[in-house]
Structures are given as structure tokens and as C-alpha cells.
């Protein structure tokens with residue numbers, strides 16, 4: 340049994356993660372933490388998530404309960420997450436990170452922490468998106484050099500980062516398959532007199548509307564035909580179940596930086 344700690348429990352993902360951990364027969368939720376100012380502190384984690392009482396009171400200090408878990412799952416905000424990761428690094432605890440929107444410097448700090456502890460970092464924990472990343476490699480190999488590549492993503496109105504972490508990862512996978520660097524070829528939106536399209540660019544378009552859980556399409560467009568690879572998430576439980584699966588997978592892993600492709604065994608497919 341893997342003992343799991345959750346931070347950011349009152350967030351959209353936090354609430355789903357409480358349910359996913361409670362439903363798992365290989366994991367147990369032993370720690371639930373919110374920001375000190377959160378109204379969730381002191382409540383029962385199960386009641387907060389709208390399931391049965393779990394007998395687990397939500398706290399506000401991860402370091403104080405460091406001996407009570409094996410793996411931390413973090414779906415919060417970049418700055419908060421760096422704080423939680425550092426606490427785990429110092430205590431030798433494993434971490435699953437779903438937070439997106441990190442700066443380049445923050446990503447370097449996560450890679451540094453992974454020299455001391457095992458970390459799974461993934462912008463998307465759904466099986467379908469990780470399968471899509473493999474399909475994108477194939478599509479890029481077959482059509483990428485002669486098609487226009489566009490990535491379109493749609494999310495709910497509360498999302499604070501853009502493009503989504505998943506869209507950026509899709510762009511990185513396509514760019515690296517084609518021997519390009521996403522930094523040099525990404526176009527983040529267009530306006531005004533843009534000129535004709537440069538074939539080597541990868542375009543990103545972002546929609547923020549209503550309660551869309553998460554939708555991604557990558558288009559490989561030629562004259563006369565186009566291929567579109569699309570993933571649509573309709574429930575956040577798909578991400579939460581994937582994160583709990585990653586936490587269980589981490590149990591016997593050595594320090595290092597892993598992703599959901601490692602967890603699903605898709606790396607060498």
C-alpha cells in the first residue's frame with residue numbers, strides 16, 4: 340500500500356484526487372494539505388470532496404506530517420509547488436507533479452531535485468493524451484516535413500496558463516521528431532498583416548471558455564488533405580486516476596525525472 344499526500348486539496352484537481360486516492364486499492368490517502376488561509380483546513384478530506392467521511396483532517400503544514408506519507412501528489416501553482424517539492428527533496432520523499440506553467444528556471448530546479456528523489460512530471464496524466472503523443476511522433480515522421488502544423492487547445496475559463504502544458508508538450512514532441520527546436524519555431528497566436536505562413540513554424544491557438552475540461556488537436560495540413568489528431572477529456576477523474584497510478588508506479592523507483600510515458604511503458608513503443 341502506497342501512502343499518498345495531497346496538496347492543493349480544495350482545487351478542481353485536488354477534489355478529484357481525494358476521490359481517486361480513496362477509490363484505489365493500492366494507495367491510501369494519509370495526508371491532505373491546503374494553504375494556511377484556506378477554509379478547507381480542519382475539515383475532513385472526504386467530506387470536502389463530497390464522498391464519505393475519511394477520518395482525515397486537512398492540515399496546512401506539509402513538513403509537520405512528513406513521516407506520514409511515501410509520495411506527494413502536487414496539482415497546484417508553480418510557486419506553491421516549488422515550495423512543496425523542496426520539502427520533499429529535503430526529506431527524501433517521492434513526488435508526482437501535475438502542475439503546469441513553470442518557468443524555465445523552475446523546470447531546471449525540478450530536474451535538480453530529481454537527482455535526489457524520484458519525480459514523475461507530466462503536463463497530462465490521461466492515457467489518451469500520452470497515446471496521442473506517440474501518434475504525433477508517427478504523424479510528424481510521415482507528414483511533418485511538408486505540412487503546416489497547428490496546435491489548438493481549449494480549456495475552462497479559470498485556467499491561468501497558456502498555451503496548456505499539454506499543447507506545449509505536443510509541440511515539443513513534434514518539433515524534436517522533425518529535428519527542430521520549439522523555441523525557434525513556435526508562433527503563439529497571429530494578428531494583423533502576418534504575411535504568408537512559414538512551413539517550418541508550429542502555430543498555437545488557445546481557447547478559454549466555460550467549463551471545457553481539456554481538448555487538444557494537432558493538425559498536419561497539406562493542400563488537398565489534412566490529418567488531425569484530437570484528444571478530448573470529459574472528466575478530470577481521468578487525470579486524477581493517472582496521477583494516483585503514477586504514485587503507485589513510483590514505489591520502487593530510484594531518484595530520477597520520469598514522465599507518464601515511463602509510467603505507461605510507452606517510451607520504447
Ligand SMILES: NC(=O)C1=CN([C@@H]2O[C@H](COP(=O)(O)OP(=O)(O)OC[C@H]3O[C@@H](n4cnc5c(N)ncnc54)[C@H](OP(=O)(O)O)[C@@H]3O)[C@@H](O)[C@H]2O)C=CC1
Nearest residue numbers: 347348349350351352373374415419437439462463464578
Ligand atoms: N497534469 C495534468 O494531468 C493536469 C494538470 N493540471 C494542472 O494542475 C494545476 C491545478 O489545476 P486546477 O486544480 O484546475 O487549479 P485550481 O486553481 O482549481 O487549484 C489549485 C489549488 O492550488 C492550491 N494553491 C496553492 N498555492 C496557491 C496559490 N498561490 N494560488 C492559488 N492556488 C494555490 C489551492 O488549493 P488549497 O487552497 O487547497 O491549497 C488551489 O485550489 C494547474 O497547473 C493545471 O494546469 C490540471 C489538470 C490536469
Ligand SMILES: O=C(O)C1=N[C@H](C(=O)O)C[C@H](O)C1
Nearest residue numbers: 439462463498503504505553
Ligand atoms: O488546467 C487544466 O485544467 C488542465 N491543464 C493541463 C495542461 O495545462 O495541459 C492538462 C489538462 O488539459 C487540464
